[in-house]
Amino acid sequence: xxxxxxxxxxxxxxxxxSRFIASLEPVDSAEAARAFxxxxxxxxxxxxxxxxxxxxGGGKTVTEYCSDxxxxxxxAGRPLLAVLKGSGLGDAAIVVTRYFGGTLxxxxxxxxxxxxxxxxxxxxxxxATLVETGRFELDLPYRLFDRFQAxxxxxxxxxxxxxxxxxxxxxxxxxxxxxxxxxAALNSLSSGEVRARLVSERLARVPL
Numbered sequence: 001x002x003x004x005x006x007x008x009x010x011x012x013x014x015x016x017x018s019r020f021i022a023s024l025e026p027v028d029s030a031e032a033a034r035a036f037x038x039x040x041x042x043x044x045x046x047x048x049x050x051x052x053x054x055x056x057g058g059g060k061t062v063t064e065y066c067s068d069x070x071x072x073x074x075x076a077g078r079p080l081l082a083v084l085k086g087s088g089l090g091d092a093a094i095v096v097t098r099y100f101g102g103t104l105x106x107x108x109x110x111x112x113x114x115x116x117x118x119x120x121x122x123x124x125x126x127x128a129t130l131v132e133t134g135r136f137e138l139d140l141p142y143r144l145f146d147r148f149q150a151x152x153x154x155x156x157x158x159x160x161x162x163x164x165x166x167x168x169x170x171x172x173x174x175x176x177x178x179x180x181x182x183x184a185a186l187n188s189l190s191s192g193e194v195r196a197r198l199v200s201e202r203l204a205r206v207p208l
Contacts, residue, residue, distance in 0.1 A: 002058040004091040006128035006207045011120045015113040017101025021047075022121035024094045026128075026205065027054060030063065033093040040095040048100040051114060053081040054093035062090070071098075075110035083118035089127070094118055126207060132176045133204040135160065136196040139167040144189060151185050156206075176201065 005026040012021045023040055027033040033054040041050050053066040064085070066077030076096070084094055096117045105113060140148055145168050152159065157174035174182055179198075186194055 002090045002130050003088055003127050003208070004130055004205060005089060006126040006205060009121050009125045011117075011124050013113075013117050013120050014101075015109070015116075016103045016105060018103070018105065018113070019097075019099040019101070020113055020117040021097040021099075022094060022117040023097070024092060024121045024125055026091055027056065027093045028091050030054075030056065030065070033065070036093050037095055040097060044097045044099075046099075047097045049076070049096075049098040051076040051080055051096045051098070052093065053077055053084050053118075055081075055084055055090055058090035071110055071114075072107060075107050076114045079111045079115045080118045083115050083122065087122045089122070089125070091130075092125075094121060128205040128207045130203045131206045133173050133202055134176045134179065134198050135200045135202075136172045136174060136182075137170065137199050138172070138186075138194055138196040139169050140190075140194055141167055144194070147189060148186070151189060152182070155182050155185070157182070171199075172196070173204065175206070 009024045025036040027036060037052045049069045049071055051069045056063040066081035068076045080096055096114055152172055155178040157172050159170055160173050161171035163169045186196060
């Protein structure tokens with residue numbers, strides 16, 4: 001099971017007058033990671049350094065990236081990546097933005113500072129798991145709507161769209177692992193009158 005960030009996070013630490021702003025983002029591709037890094041650079045254009053690290057995927061299919069962004073070689077990107085990998089998270093990117101405080105930290109000081117900044121933002125990060133989810137569409141009589149909503153929520157589903165005409169037209173996102181139970185419960189609720197159509201599948205984040 002791949003554990004991923006549920007949502008973005010940010011925190012800041014100070015080390016001998018230097019500010020280290022650590023920003024974390026869920027990402028699902030190298031393109032998304034690069035866009036996040038570019039966005040942080042634009043948000044803090046006057047910073048001394050923007051040190052990135054990201055991990056995509058999990059298990060045997062992992063893509064990793066890091067950069068020192070002008071800090072001495074091996075003092076920033078690799079320590080940050082090591083902290084990210086040690087967290088067990090996949091599909092995650094971190095950028096640590098540094099505002100130089102006028103005092104050199106030395107090699108060991110930089111390694112510690114970037115590591116601590118990474119640990120700090122990971123400590124504020126809510127975790128989620130990736131679940132195979134289906135989008136189901138159906139038309140439901142009004143009299144069944146409240147009971148259907150309780151049924152769907154009980155199985156981990158959420159109503160993504162609804163419109164009201166002669167019937168209630170719904171789009172429901174539901175873990176595919178619950179499909180059998182959902183279809184059986186819907187059949188019982190509607191006495192066989194209502195069928196749900198699976199129209200798409202995707203991986204979705206579900207908070208732990």
